[in-house]
Structures are given as structure tokens and as C-alpha cells.
Amino acid sequence: MTDIASMNRVLWAIPNVLCLVGSRAGEEMNAMTASWVTQLAMDPVLVGVSVDATSVTHRLITDGRVFSVNLWDRADTRVFVKFSKPAAREGDSLNGRPIRQGATGVPILEEAVAFLECRVVHTLDLGSHTLFVGEVVECGFRVGGEDVPVARVEDTRMKYGGVLRGR
């Protein structure tokens, strides 16, 4: 068996996006930094996000059955540290970042380079995390967003993933 330190380094070598996942159940909203996000199918068009089972976002997606993926400008990575904890909502903002509500009511960050709004069609319990698979309801770029390089994990000093700490 591979030792934990080596396994962490290999897992961290898989390039991933760094984005914000928006969620909502009833009047409760959140947005959370996430990196395990990818398209999963073309017909139907499905996107997956795997989320820590202990997180607020996990509870909100489980209850609300919707999520948004907000791709971000790689020049503005401060946002990811801020959204590593539950977000503070004030009116039409989360952590001071302006939001609007999508067709499903899920928060979409106005500053996102691009967004995907998804309705959950599959939920897969994977132990420490749950994979939510959503069908894309709406998506788009903000004005000028198509020309903005999208943030990836490598743009920060964050290292998400690897083996659960404490094992």
C-alpha cells in the first residue's frame, strides 16, 4: 500500500477548478469554495460536485436539491479563503459579494466569470463526501467573462483533497 504522504501528493497533482458552489434550502443560502467539480455527461448535460458531508452546503443541497457552480477570475483568489467557512448573508449578498437568484432560486454570484445552475438528479453517498449530480437548467457568462482565465486550485496555496486528516 502507498503511504499517506505519497497518496496526498499524487491526489493533489490532479488539476482541478477552484470555484464557488451556491446552495439554498428555503430562505437559507450559502456559497462555498469547491474544487471537485466536473461535467459528467452530455445527454443529459450533467455536472457533478462532491461536497464534505459535514458542511452547511451539504445540508442545503440535500434539502434544496439545487446548486450553482460559479467559475471565478483567477486574479481574485481571496474569495476562496473567505468562502471556506459558512457565508454571511446580507440582503442580496453573501460575504459582501452580490448575488441574484436563478430560475430555481439558488444564489448565483454576480461577479462570477460564468455560472451553471443545476437541479440535482442523483445523490451518491461516498462516506466523507457526497456527490451531487445536477442537470444544467441555465448557464452563462457575465459580460466579458469569456475572455477571463478561470481560477484553478494551483492559483492558490490551498490543497484540497488527499487522505482525510487524522487517519
Added chain:
Amino acid sequence: MTDIASMNRVLWAIPNVLCLVGSRAGEEMNAMTASWVTQLAMDPVLVGVSVDATSVTHRLITDGRVFSVNLWDRADTRVFVKFSKPAAREGDSLNGRPIRQGATGVPILEEAVAFLECRVVHTLDLGSHTLFVGEVVECGFRVGGEDVPVARVEDTRMKYGGVLRGR
């Protein structure tokens, strides 16, 4: 609803790895270019690959219940075009690239910057594609691999994903 051309552009904006997924059932082996690959859980350590339901790799993973993820040097992207079609096996090579067999018998490409060998624990039918979720059995870097930048979709002119063509 978002039009198909816009949806394609947003989906293509999600940064993904570009790698080779190795598979085997009985004596039949393959390796295939793939980009919908990410870690999905930390406990257990799970990695997901979503694979075209019509592909040879899909049949081999379905039957063999194992796969390997081979991260690649971004300076050598020719390999990805070659492995977009079923690979030709000759002795200990696929498409002329040397392989070895992992603990599960799955082919691992000797030139890979890093590899993850996985045993399938969940299979999720998503229509055009199937998500295979594998528990990591072994993983590691090749000598010097830790210092090599890993290939991503953006390193090529390939655009995988978006809406299924012909819809």
C-alpha cells in the same frame, strides 16, 4: 433555456485534467484519453472517471471493475490524440507506450508522471456516460514526476464535453 452554443462554451470553461485511463477485462486492455476525472472523497479515498457509454473503456471497466488514472507530462500532448481511439496492444505496450500491470492487473503507463490504480466501488449510469467511482489501491509518481507539470485540456486544442452533438 440557454442555447446549445452558449452552454458548450460555459461547459468548456470548466478546467479539467487531461490524462489516460487504463482498463482491463480478462486479457483485453485499453487506455483512453479522458478529462472528467477528479477525486470525490477522502475517507475512503475515491476517484471518479466519467466515461462515454459507447467506448471500449466503458465495456472493460464495467467487466473488469478496475481502472488506472495516468497523469501526463503537459509537454507531450500528442499522446492524447492517439489514445482517442481504441489502443493497439503489442506485448507490454499500448500504442507503442510501455505499460506494466498494477496490483489489480490493470495497465499503468510507465511514462505517466503519476498514476492511481483504482478498484470500482460505485457505478452510476448517467445516460451518455457512466461515472465509475474507484477506491485507490496504489498510486505513485515516476522518478522525477513530482516536478513535472501535469497536462490539462487547455494544453491542447481538444474540447471535450458540452452538449452531445447532433441534438
